[in-house]
Amino acid sequence: MKIGVLALQGAVREHVQLLEQAGATAVAVKRAEQLRDLDGLVIPGGESTTIGKLMREYQLTEPVLKMHREGKPIFGTCAGLILIAKRVEGLDEPHLGLMDITVKRNAFGRQRESFEAALNIEEIGDNFQAVFIRAPYIEQAGPGVKVLATVDGKIVAAREGTLLGAAFHPELTDDLRFHAYFVKMVQESMVTKVNL
Numbered sequence: 001m002k003i004g005v006l007a008l009q010g011a012v013r014e015h016v017q018l019l020e021q022a023g024a025t026a027v028a029v030k031r032a033e034q035l036r037d038l039d040g041l042v043i044p045g046g047e048s049t050t051i052g053k054l055m056r057e058y059q060l061t062e063p064v065l066k067m068h069r070e071g072k073p074i075f076g077t078c079a080g081l082i083l084i085a086k087r088v089e090g091l092d093e094p095h096l097g098l099m100d101i102t103v104k105r106n107a108f109g110r111q112r113e114s115f116e117a118a119l120n121i122e123e124i125g126d127n128f129q130a131v132f133i134r135a136p137y138i139e140q141a142g143p144g145v146k147v148l149a150t151v152d153g154k155i156v157a158a159r160e161g162t163l164l165g166a167a168f169h170p171e172l173t174d175d176l177r178f179h180a181y182f183v184k185m186v187q188e189s190m191v192t193k194v195n196l
Helices: 012-021 048-057 062-071 077-082 177-195
Strands: 001-006 024-030 040-043 072-079 085-088 099-104 115-121 123-133 137-141 146-151 155-160 163-166
Touching: 001 012, 001 099, 001 177, 012 024, 012 177, 040 062, 040 077, 040 177, 048 062, 048 077, 062 072, 072 077, 077 085, 077 099, 077 163, 099 155, 099 163, 115 146, 115 155, 123 146, 123 177, 163 177
Parallel strands: 001 024, 001 040, 040 072, 072 163, 085 099
Antiparallel strands: 099 137, 115 123, 137 155, 146 155, 155 163
């Protein structure tokens, strides 16, 4: 099982380490051809507009969409959540437009409003120390989207089929549970493909 971490911005190394600790082979991805033999992909944090621009520049957008069409799980964290959203407040066009959610960017405020919160995350576990840095949140989730966690009534983690999104940075803690959950999603998608 091989999971890529999009290495255009963000805490790539931290994602790679946690995925490997959770039992996957993880690789940093910068080129379109590297996406071909992956079983799943993590799109990390950073600045969503910049990542979206770089994805287009390096011709990564279509190969990522192809992975999704093939049923390979994609996990977006912070800016990655914005990239996978079908609707982004203030943008006419979404980046990848995959997950049936509306996301509000920098929704909790600027850098100095960064905070941590102990979350109870459905299907993952309680007391997960989540790090929010200029974080977005999900304003609306479609009927097929399962809400996994909220902060002050705002949705900060969700799943829709093979798509997983978190408004925070699970890679900035030593807690493996979120990455282990994604690794399990990838394993399940591989089993499903074998059985088709």
